[in-house]
Amino acid sequence: MKIRSIPTWIQALIFFVVVGVLIQLAFSQGWLTEYWQQIILAGTILAISALGLNLKYGYAGLFAIGQAAFYGIGAYSSALVTKDWTSQWSGSPVGGLAGLIGIEAGFIAAVAAISVLDIGHRQRALRERLEKLISPFETSVLTATLTILVGGGILIVVGGGVGWLVRKAVLAAGPTLFGALPAAFSQQLIFFIALIAGAVLAALVGFVVGLPLLNLTYDYLCIATLGFGIISYVFFNNADKLIPTMKGARGMVAIPRLTTWPWVLGAFAVALIVMRNFIYSSTGRAILAVRDDLTAADTMGINSYQYKVLAYTVGCAYAGLAGGLYAHLYAFLHPTNFTWLKSIDPFVMVVFGGVGSMTGTTMGAYVFVTLLEGLRVLPAELIDWRYVIYPVILLFVMLFRPQGIMGTNELGFLKRPKAAPGESEMEAEPAETTASAADG
Amino acid sequence: MVRSNGNSTVLNINGLTKFFGGLRAVYDFDVEIKEGELVGLIGPNGAGKTTIFNMITGIYPVSAGDVIFKGENITDLPAHEVTHLGIGRTFQNIRIFPNLTVLDNVRVAYHPHVSYNVFDGILRSGRFGRGEKEMTDRARQFLSVFGLEKYQESLASNLPYGEQRRMEIARALATEPDLLLLDEPAAGMNPGEIMELMDLIHFIRDRFDLTILLIEHQMRVVMGICEWITVIDFGEIIARGTPEEIRNDPKVIEAYLGSRAAEELA
Numbered sequence: 001m002k003i004r005s006i007p008t009w010i011q012a013l014i015f016f017v018v019v020g021v022l023i024q025l026a027f028s029q030g031w032l033t034e035y036w037q038q039i040i041l042a043g044t045i046l047a048i049s050a051l052g053l054n055l056k057y058g059y060a061g062l063f064a065i066g067q068a069a070f071y072g073i074g075a076y077s078s079a080l081v082t083k084d085w086t087s088q089w090s091g092s093p094v095g096g097l098a099g100l101i102g103i104e105a106g107f108i109a110a111v112a113a114i115s116v117l118d119i120g121h122r123q124r125a126l127r128e129r130l131e132k133l134i135s136p137f138e139t140s141v142l143t144a145t146l147t148i149l150v151g152g153g154i155l156i157v158v159g160g161g162v163g164w165l166v167r168k169a170v171l172a173a174g175p176t177l178f179g180a181l182p183a184a185f186s187q188q189l190i191f192f193i194a195l196i197a198g199a200v201l202a203a204l205v206g207f208v209v210g211l212p213l214l215n216l217t218y219d220y221l222c223i224a225t226l227g228f229g230i231i232s233y234v235f236f237n238n239a240d241k242l243i244p245t246m247k248g249a250r251g252m253v254a255i256p257r258l259t260t261w262p263w264v265l266g267a268f269a270v271a272l273i274v275m276r277n278f279i280y281s282s283t284g285r286a287i288l289a290v291r292d293d294l295t296a297a298d299t300m301g302i303n304s305y306q307y308k309v310l311a312y313t314v315g316c317a318y319a320g321l322a323g324g325l326y327a328h329l330y331a332f333l334h335p336t337n338f339t340w341l342k343s344i345d346p347f348v349m350v351v352f353g354g355v356g357s358m359t360g361t362t363m364g365a366y367v368f369v370t371l372l373e374g375l376r377v378l379p380a381e382l383i384d385w386r387y388v389i390y391p392v393i394l395l396f397v398m399l400f401r402p403q404g405i406m407g408t409n410e411l412g413f414l415k416r417p418k419a420a421p422g423e424s425e426m427e428a429e430p431a432e433t434t435a436s437a438a439d440g
Numbered sequence: 441m442v443r444s445n446g447n448s449t450v451l452n453i454n455g456l457t458k459f460f461g462g463l464r465a466v467y468d469f470d471v472e473i474k475e476g477e478l479v480g481l482i483g484p485n486g487a488g489k490t491t492i493f494n495m496i497t498g499i500y501p502v503s504a505g506d507v508i509f510k511g512e513n514i515t516d517l518p519a520h521e522v523t524h525l526g527i528g529r530t531f532q533n534i535r536i537f538p539n540l541t542v543l544d545n546v547r548v549a550y551h552p553h554v555s556y557n558v559f560d561g562i563l564r565s566g567r568f569g570r571g572e573k574e575m576t577d578r579a580r581q582f583l584s585v586f587g588l589e590k591y592q593e594s595l596a597s598n599l600p601y602g603e604q605r606r607m608e609i610a611r612a613l614a615t616e617p618d619l620l621l622l623d624e625p626a627a628g629m630n631p632g633e634i635m636e637l638m639d640l641i642h643f644i645r646d647r648f649d650l651t652i653l654l655i656e657h658q659m660r661v662v663m664g665i666c667e668w669i670t671v672i673d674f675g676e677i678i679a680r681g682t683p684e685e686i687r688n689d690p691k692v693i694e695a696y697l698g699s700r701a702a703e704e705l706a
Binding site: 009138175274276281282283284285286288289291292293295296298299301302303324347356384418419 | 558666
C-alpha cells in the first residue's frame with residue numbers, strides 16, 4: 001500500500017501518536033537528559049510561533065517584524081491567569097481570567113457592533129452628501145471627527161458594557177464552577193483556557209495593529225511593525241505600574257510550571273493541522289494570490305487588504321499560543337525575552353527552513369534551538385564559539401541553498417493535496433462540458 | 441456618430457481625467473460601449489491607454505469624470521468590487537500568480553463566490569468537500585475550453601509565454617464578467633500566434649456573450665477584429681470611428697508616423 005493512498009488525517013494521526021509516545025517514553029524513562037527535554041519542548045514551542053510568521057511572511061508576503069511582541073502578549077496574559085489561580089494576586093482566583101476574557105469579549109463585541117452598523121459605509125455616504133455643501137477639507141475634518149466620536153462611543157459603551165458584564169459573570173460564577181471540579185483537573189482546565197485566551201489577545205492586538213499598517217508594503221511595513229515591537233518591549237518593562245504582579249523589568253516570577261510534552265505536542269499538532277487545512281482551502285489560495293500579485297488578486301475580486309489582515313491576525317494568534325506555552329515552561333518571564341531582536345529569531349527559522357513551507361519552518365525551529373542551546377554541550381573552552389558556528393552555518397545555507405532547506409516543498413501529510421481527478425465523462429465529451437461552462 | 445447596434449449601453453465614460461502630480465496622463469476621455477461590441481482603444485506608447493483601464497477597474501483613483509457601468513456609477517469603487525459587478529481584465533505585462541498552479545490560478549477567481557467558510561476549510565467539513573469539488577470542476581471545464589487542461593497541475597510560471605496569456609484570459613473570464621478589458625493581448629506574439637489570438641477573442645465573445653474593450657498596439661489585430669476604434673494621443677481623443685475611417689484619418693497617421701509622413705501621404 002502506497003503512503004499516498006492512506007487518508008491524510010490518518011497519516012497525521014499516526015505521525016503525532018508515534019512521535020508523541022516515543023518522546024514521552026524518552027522523557028519518562030530518562031533516555032533524554034532534562035536538558036535535551038527542554039530543547040525539544042522549546043523547539044516545538046518556537047515552531048508554533050515560526051509557523052505563525054510563515055503564514056505572515058511566507059504565505060501572505062508580509063514582511064512584518066514583531067512576532068516576539070505577540071509572543072510576549074500571549075506569555076504575560078496567560079501567565080496572569082494561571083498565576084492568579086495558584087497565588088491569587090488579584091484577590092480572587094479567577095480575577096485574571098475574568099479581566100482577560102472581559103477585555104476580549106468587550107473588544108469583539110465593539111468590533112462586531114462597528115461592522116454591523118457599517119460605520120465605514122455610512123461615513124462614505126455622509127462624506128458624499130457633505131461635499132456638496134462645504135469644502136473638501138471641511139468635509140474631511142468633519143467626517144473624521146464624527147467617525148472617531150461614534151467609533152469611540154461604540155467602543156466605550158458596547159465594548160465597555162459587554163466587557164464589564166462578562167467580567168462580573170466570570171468573577172461570580174468562576175470560583176464555584178472551577179471549585180466543583182477536582183483540583184488537578186481544574187488547574188489544567190484553567191491552563192487550557194489561559195492558553196486560548198492568550199492567543200486570542202495576541203490576535204486581537206495584531207488585528208488592531210494590522211488595520212492601519214497592512215496597507216504599507218515591504219520595508220515600510222517592516223519598520224512600522226518594528227516600531228510596535230519596541231513599544232511592546234517598553235510596555236513589558238514598565239508593566240508593573242499597571243499590573244504590579246507583572247513586575248516589569250524585574251521579571252515576572254512564580255508562574256505555575258504547567259507546560260508538559262502532551263500540552264506542547266497537542267498545541268503543535270492542532271496548530272500545524274489548522275495551518276495546513278487553512279492554507280489548502282479557498283481562503284488560503286486567496287492569501288497566496290495576494291502574495292503573488294496584489295493587483296491581479298484585486299482584479300480577481302479578492303479584497304486583498306482583508307486577506308492581509310486575516311493572515312496577520314492568525315499569525316499573531318500562533319505567536320500568542322506559543323508565548324503561553326513558553327511562560328509556563330520556565331515559570332519566569334523577563335521583558336528581554338520579548339525585545340524586537342527576538343523577533344528576528346522566527347525569521348531565521350523560516351528563512352533557514354524554507355519560506356512558505358510548514359515542514360521547513362518546523363525543521364528550522366529545531367535546528368535553531370539545537371544550534372544555539374544544544375551546542376552548550378561543547379566543552380567549556382569552546383562554548384562561546386556557538387555564536388560563531390551558528391552564523392557560519394546560516395551563511396553557508398544562504399549561500400548554497402538560498403531558498404532554505406526545504407524551499408517551498410512539504411513532506412508527508414503537509415503536501416499540497418492534488419485536486420480530485422475530474423469525472424471521466426468530461427474527457428469523453430468535451431463539447432458538452434465546454435457548453436455548460438459557457439452557461440455558467 | 442450613429443451606430444446601428446440597438447443594444448443597451450454597457451460602459452459609459454464621461455470626461456475621465458487623470459493627473460499624476462503635474463503630468464496630465466488622460467484628459468477628458470469619453471467612450472460609450474454597447475452590449476456585444478468589440479471596441480478598440482489605440483494610440484502610441486505613453487498615450488494613456490493603460491491608465492484608462494486602471495481607472496475603469498478601480499486600481500487608480502480618478503482625478504475627474506465618471507465611469508458608468510450598466511447604469512451604475514463605479515467611479516470610486518475599489519478594484520475587487522468592480523470585478524464583482526462584472527468587469528474582468530488582463531494586463532499588459534502578464535500578471536499571473538506565478539507560484540500557484542494553473543488550476544489554482546483559475547480557482548482563485550471563484551473565491552468571492554465560495555460556498556464554504558474558513559471553519560469548513562479548517563475542519564474539512566462536507567460543505568468544504570462539495571465546494572472544492574464544484575470549484576475544481578468548473579475551473580477544469582474552463583481550462584479545457586482554452587486547451588490548458590494538460591497544464592493544470594504545473595506552476596503557472598512554468599507555462600510558455602503564449603499559454604500564460606491564454607491562462608490570464610481564462611482567469612479573467614472565470615470571474616464571469618459582462619465586460620472584458622484586454623490590455624495588449626498580442627504583445628510579444630508572433631504572426632501565427634496573433635492569428636490564433638484573434639480567433640480566440642471572437643470565440644470567447646460569442647461563447648460568453650461578452651462586450652470587449654481592447655487596447656492594442658498591432659494595427660493588424662485592431663483593424664482585423666474591432667468594430668469601433670477610439671484613438672488617443674497624449675491622453676486626449678484624436679479620432680474615433682470604424683476601422684476604415686481610422687485607417688484614413690490624417691490625425692491618426694500623424695500620431696503614429698509623425699507629421700512629415702502624414703504630409704507625404706496626403
